[in-house]
Amino acid sequence: MVIIKDPWFTVETIDDFTFVISEYGHWEKVHSYLLIGEEQAALIDTGLGIDNIKRITDQLTNLPILVLTTHVHWDHIGSHGEFENLYVHKDEEDWLLNGIQKLPIEQIRKDVRRDITIPLPATFNAETYKPFQGIPKGLLSDGDEINIGNRILTVYHTPGHSPGHISILDTNNGYLFTGDLLYDETPIYAFFSTTNPIDLVESLEKIAKIPHVTKIYGGHNTVGISSDILEVVNNAVTSLRENDLVRFGTGIHKFEGFSVQF
Template sequence: MNDSWFTVTAIDNSTFAISEYGHWEQVHSFLLLGADKAALIDTGLGIGNIRTITDQLTTLPIDVLTTHVHTDHIGSHGEFERIYVHEADQNWLVHGIQGLSLEQIRRDVSRDITRPTPETFAPSTYKPYQGQPAGLLHDGDRIDLGGGRIITVYHTPGHSPGHLCFWDERRGFLFSGDLLYDTLPVYAFYPSTSPADLTRSLLRISDINGISKVYGSHHTLGLDPEILLEAKRAARYLQEQGLDHFGTGIHQFNGFSVQF
């Protein structure tokens, strides 16, 4: 697929990463195809219209599953009818992300861009999506896409109150959103974040059996499951040393880091 902004990677014949490598955040969204419908995990930055990509990949109806309501994950939400989010992030989806000015959001979304952007992108008029979701997601929900493809919802707060991970058990794929990725620190230093919750969430996902690959929402596409062993070790260390609170800085581990 030839697109100047999005890079599409086939993880398998019914799972696609839709990446934005031209932006400093290197955001990944994920399209999962079932027999009856598809799930799109996040919709990217909104610099380009991700709907132009998903329309080329499937004609199935699409449910948007939101890992969390931050600007770089809801950029093309307005292009889809069925958007789902955890209740704890619903208020930001409806009323707007609080704690960051629109001017700061516009500066962040438009800086350090290394690829040509679509002609429709104008930083001066960029505005994060706001709207009502079609429904709410809860811990333990099972989303049936048909053909035996079932996605399990894990509520994993810390990076945001309503942060979610999605577990594709049949394939062994864990889509970890902004709970776990590499290269830059996973952060929980804003007032809306919780270092203690983040460490507990890392412990929780590290106990999921059968993971073959971890797909975070930024940077390296697909991490080996061994990173979960390191995540467990890291979370326990942070708890035992009393470091899981604001102001303790950046903590480096083997393969990833966190910033509190």
Template sequence: MIRDSWFTVQQIDNNTFAISEYGHWEKVHSFLLIGDERAVLIDTGLGIGSIVRITDQLTNLPIIVITTHVHADHIGNHDEFDTIYVHEKDSDWLMNGIRGLSIEQIRVDIGRDITIPTPKTFNPETYTPYQGEPTGFVADGEVIDIGSRKLIVYHTPGHSPGHICIFDITNRYLFTGDLLYDETPIYAFYPSTNPVDLVNSLERISGIKDVSKVYGSHNTLGLEPKILDEVKLAVKFLNEKELVKFGTGIHKFNGFSVKF
């Protein structure tokens, strides 16, 4: 049991951990997946607290960071790791800054509605998202073997051009980043988003077979796979009603919602 002033660590199974930031309004989850030879950290959180102090307590294996997408709340601690992968279509944002979001807006969002004390090192007025060159790229359909555990990458654009989901083939966990989660709307209304791509990506993940649990990067930790059946119905509804375009607002379904 790891106790920390900022992060909440929840064990999913013997080799899978959620590292959550419930004190921030975004309720961000990063995920540590441990294999026999290496570990994968899916995203690195907000950057308010040092996530490596948590991962160092959970594994001694070398850690590969796989980025679901390049938004500030998912790359906050990338500078604490040597090996970072991202989809090529988000690589420019990682190296040169996040398109369509000003630093002023990012600082407002990172510093608001925080409900627990933050580390003394955090200052929202000077907060700057990580920028740097990735170690390499992950591609659609790529299988990552970390030793007795295999992960497959799905390129699922829409929320960002290079957004990916990761399916843990071994344990049948589907990590959906910001493509699918509950409680608050999935965002596809920024100029840098693409509503058509997002709905196509939702349709794609709804067809993944034998999912045992869905892990989005915000809000409730772990959704039942039946939500994928609802996703199929939602995609059909949105397309038939010609709602897949900017400005049509929030569309609510059983267990999730989308904002265009």
């Protein structure tokens, strides 16, 4: 078992070749995931950028790393600048290059520095914090398969929370990495101008039909949710539609194990 003690990141082992790198000291409780194949490793998101996640990945693998971006929000691309091989869905290439429109830097800096429960790294300065902007190595599309060496990762385009949001299935193990499409404890949201409630519900329906999922790994909160939640998700989709709730302004809708906010 790999044991890494770090002042900012918490590293947990999912299996011998899969790790979750968490930032529990921040209110977002963000998770990034490192999947190691025989030839390459895939890093699903790079966290907040309050501290450098590459310090952790360097301790876990010497293989070249592909960064697979679930979506281009500041809390998931924080350490993108530390890696060369960045991949993003084609619908968010512009966001990675130019930033998200209608999201002021003042609001981002306010959110990144609030409700911190552990000492901040000396290198972090909220006043100069700026989300990564840069050119991706490649663009992803629905159905793409990425072989990192005897380990196949399948890309599912799952928009709603953002236009180019993706979920990633590790077909070898049945792990489904859902980014901000599905997690527990706090609401999944689609109430900003850049979100789409209809797309979000269609994406939830899409992942609920993926076969052979063994575990759900979201971008926040609990690490590892039972795949049984997918049946709840499927029923929730039906309920939301039948009750005409899939639109902006209908509020928070709670189900067993998760909730959504429009």
